[in-house]
Amino acid sequence: MERTLAAPKTYKSIFRTLLRAYGPQHWWPGESPFEIIVGALLNQNTAWTNVVKALDNLKAEGLLDLDSLRHMEEGRLAGLIRPADYFNVKAKRLQNLCRFIAERGGVEALDDYPTDRLRQDLLSVNGVGPETADDILLYAYHRPVFVIDAYTRRLFSRLGLVKGDENYECLHAGFQEVLGQEVEIFNGYHVLIVHHAKYYCNSKPKCETCCLRKSCKNTGI
Ligand code: SF4
Numbered sequence: 001m002e003r004t005l006a007a008p009k010t011y012k013s014i015f016r017t018l019l020r021a022y023g024p025q026h027w028w029p030g031e032s033p034f035e036i037i038v039g040a041l042l043n044q045n046t047a048w049t050n051v052v053k054a055l056d057n058l059k060a061e062g063l064l065d066l067d068s069l070r071h072m073e074e075g076r077l078a079g080l081i082r083p084a085d086y087f088n089v090k091a092k093r094l095q096n097l098c099r100f101i102a103e104r105g106g107v108e109a110l111d112d113y114p115t116d117r118l119r120q121d122l123l124s125v126n127g128v129g130p131e132t133a134d135d136i137l138l139y140a141y142h143r144p145v146f147v148i149d150a151y152t153r154r155l156f157s158r159l160g161l162v163k164g165d166e167n168y169e170c171l172h173a174g175f176q177e178v179l180g181q182e183v184e185i186f187n188g189y190h191v192l193i194v195h196h197a198k199y200y201c202n203s204k205p206k207c208e209t210c211c212l213r214k215s216c217k218n219t220g221i
Pocket residue numbers: 155158159200201202205206207210211212213216217218219220221
């Protein structure tokens with residue numbers, strides 16, 4: 001069967017190069033799986049610094065728990081998460097997600113679900129797209145899933161390995177296929193990509209000092 005991504009060994013080699021350059025990186029900040037889940041949803045289309053402010057508002061009111069969030073008046077929730085942008089939409093989505101979790105017995109109960117089933121169920125929640133679902137699976141439940149975000153698309157398209165405009169599921173399936181089932185790779189890879197994309201392969205790429213320049217098709221752009 002033809003692979004979705006060419007040159008599968010290249011992807012592990014890039015991971016090793018990034019790991020050598022930056023060492024293990026740690027993400028996602030959160031004191032509990034539930035905080036990571038809430039943060040993943042609030043992180044849609046906004047900067048992480050805004051998410052932190054919204055989470056701090058919920059913590060300051062003692063409301064960062066499943067029952068408080070799902071029973072709270074929607075308008076109050078929207079006000080508390082206002083710093084995370086699109087707060088009215090996100091309040092609805094967050095309550096949808098909290099109801100989904102509660103109906104299945106809570107955050108810990110979802111840990112018993114096989115990864116494919118949990119991913120499908122998360123995607124059935126109104127407001128949870130594939131990137132949010134994969135963030136939750138990877139960072140809250142430590143499942144071997146690869147997150148495709150704007151950083152991933154930018155880096156791998158500049159490296160000449162993907163076009164960059166493929167649909168989410170196509171790229172996701174391709175990375176799952178070439179990376180196998182090594183949880184350590186999934187845990188570390190996305191964080192390293194984010195780090196590299198923020199500090200080197202950004203809008204003004206620092207190609208001259210980039211650890212990937214020898215294998216990059218767009219060095220010097
Ligand atoms: S060489 Fe430049 S374009 Fe290529 S990955 Fe590095 S920073 Fe990005």
